[in-house]
Amino acid sequence: MPDTVPPSANPVIPCMFCGQPEHVEIFEVWGHEWMFETCCEGLHEQLAIEMAEDPEWAKRFLRTLDLEVLCGCKLRRVADDGACGVILDWALEIREIDRDCAKRFIVQHHAHCRVPVTWRFHTGIYNGRTLLGAALVGNPVAPALNGRGILEVNRLCIRRDTAAALRWNAASMLYGWCAREAARRGWRKIITYTRADEPGTSLRAAGWKMESRVRGRGWHSARRARSNTNSWIDKIRWARDLVPTASASRAPLPARSDDRSIPSGELLELSTARWMG
Ligand SMILES: [Zn+2]
Structure with missing residues (x-):
């Protein structure tokens, strides 16, 4: 050489x-x-x-x-x-993108989910000047997980229409950023879901742990209309416990009055049941 x-x-x-x-x-x-x-x-x-x-x-x-x-x-x-x-x-770089840009990106590039109606914060990841991915973080979709100091990566999307080499490590960096940002804002835990047929390599690389398997049931209920896209596939729930950093500007939301202390196994049943309506 x-x-x-x-x-x-x-x-x-x-x-x-x-x-x-x-x-x-x-x-x-x-x-x-x-x-x-x-x-x-x-x-x-x-x-x-x-x-x-x-x-x-x-x-x-x-x-x-x-x-x-x-x-x-x-x-x-x-x-x-x-x-x-x-x-x-x-070199990959996490950079702020505006809300409309994040929305457009998900619409254009997410393989199997629509843009959520609302979320708390988001970011983009660039390879040079190419916007390569976006992550949206909000409240847990499963009602039973709300009010417990938990946030959820609602969408994480890396575009697939570029050379694979450019995407290397991008998803891990985004998951890592989401966890750090949630900790900085004072949250105690962050979760996300992947389809059971996805390996979760990026999550493992970013230090997330597999928490449970959720049966695909559809998230539509009589009480709350939800998109049924992608809903019949089993999901894996991943989680990372967070230590709120010193600069945390706000305390996590207080637990709701109807929250009981439920072991995680039961919690899973509960949230699945709620999704089923
Ligand atoms: Zn010459």
Whole structure:
């Protein structure tokens, strides 16, 4: 694998292909793709092959061409685009998005759920300038879990229409952020659900624990109309206990007067029963 000083670092070296002073520069970057210019086609082809063969070297090489300075983003990796090419995989960043943007994102990209009517807070995650995912956190959907200092990640959605490499670790980072933000706001626990046929890898990576399995029953009841999309599939409930951080600006909501201290097994039955109406 090439481990030489990148050509641009020493412009007086003659190019091994054309004999002219070696010349390489970034010509254009759009999103995750880029074009570079060289003194000749021979060097261009050689560099393209070397970058594809050794992504670590490619990352160092692109840095020496001031790619990060030009784009204002930190490069995470030069990654395989899944179609024999290489793409720029920028460092993921959690960034605020506005409510309408979050809504639009869920409508466009969530595979099996609609946008909730309401929620408490949300965020987005970016790969460079690409909005890659969004998470919405609100009250637990199961009425029995309300009023107990618990929040729920109601929606977490990572877009699937980008190269898989760009999404690496994005869901875990979002779950991690949701838990930290809930703790910062003074909540004592956060939960979420995945379909039983989803592996929950991102949740495990973010330190969440599997709590229970909930039979798919449909969330529509005579008392409360709910979307029945996706409702017949069994779900796994995941949870993470939180230690409210020192900067917690508000105390969790006090328990409702009708809340009893119920063991979690019974709680599950109760919440399922409520969903069934
Ligand atoms: Zn040349």
